[in-house]
Amino acid sequence: MxxxxxxxxxxxxxxxxxxxxxxxxxxxxxxxxxxxxxxxxxxxxxxxxxxxxxxxxxxxxxxxxxxxxxxxxxxxxxxxxxxxxxxxxxxxxxxxxxxxxxxxxxxxxxxxxxxxxxxxxxxxxxxxxxxxxxxxxxxxWPEVTKYLQPVGTVEEIPEGTRPWARRSLRDIPVAAE
The missing domain is CATH 3.20.20.70 (Aldolase class I)
Known part of the structure; x- marks a missing residue:
């Protein structure tokens, strides 16, 4: 097993x-x-x-x-x-x-x-x-929230002015309504 x-x-x-x-x-x-x-x-x-x-x-x-x-x-x-x-x-x-x-x-x-x-x-x-x-x-769980390479399986956005730097959408604070 x-x-x-x-x-x-x-x-x-x-x-x-x-x-x-x-x-x-x-x-x-x-x-x-x-x-x-x-x-x-x-x-x-x-x-x-x-x-x-x-x-x-x-x-x-x-x-x-x-x-x-x-x-x-x-x-x-x-x-x-x-x-x-x-x-x-x-x-x-x-x-x-x-x-x-x-x-x-x-x-x-x-x-x-x-x-x-x-x-x-x-x-x-x-x-x-x-x-x-x-x-x-x-x-x-060693969660990583900032990446240097985009992938097509995860929702993410650019980080700063460098197009290759990415961050997870989970890393973005949500405003209270």
Whole structure:
């Protein structure tokens, strides 16, 4: 079982990760690396259980676009907290492809990256780091209200005279009526 953080709550899920040895011969819900999935996509999609694809660093997220409506979710790997390719993959899926399903972050992200990943379209998190799990269970939330890069998934306005500086609409005080 794996702990998943979604919509402010924790759930346990049991996805089996496909590897070259198991191939498509998996029972239950399977998380398949994109490189394996693309070799025989119909075989993975036709088996019993739900199928999800894992986009790893270096994969072209556009390769999964023809199959999005048939996948249970798309997982995006963060191989290290210093590797930002997971943010880009999530933005491509959410903003350019218009994917409405679950985009799940996996890997070695840190707590500070959770709200930023959500800004890029990530909707759930597979938690592998105990410190991230502990902080989220304690209610810690490193909210960021000023940004240096606009995204299409969050309502925001320019900050000051620099067009690239943004701030969240939640950061604006509302006048009393």
């Amino acid at each position: 794996t702990t998943i953080f979604k919509d402010g709550a924790f759930v346990e899920e049991d996805w089996v990760r496909a590897d070259p040895e198991t191939g498509a011969a998996l029972d239950g819900d399977a998380l398949v690396p994109l490189s394996m999935f693309l070799v025989e996509p119909e075989t993975y999609l036709a088996r019993g259980g739900r199928t999800a694809v894992l986009i790893e660093a270096g994969d072209d997220s556009a390769d999964v676009l023809p199959f999005l409506d048939r996948l249970a979710l798309v997982a995006v790997d963060f191989p290290s907290f210093a590797d930002g390719r997971g943010f880009s993959a999530a933005r491509i899926l959410r903003e350019q492809a218009g994917y409405k399903g679950d985009i799940r972050a996996t890997g070695k992200y840190i707590l500070d990256q959770v709200p930023l990943a959500m800004r890029c379209g990530v909707s759930s998190f597979e938690i592998s780091k105990p410190e991230v799990l502990k902080a989220l269970k304690a209610g810690e």
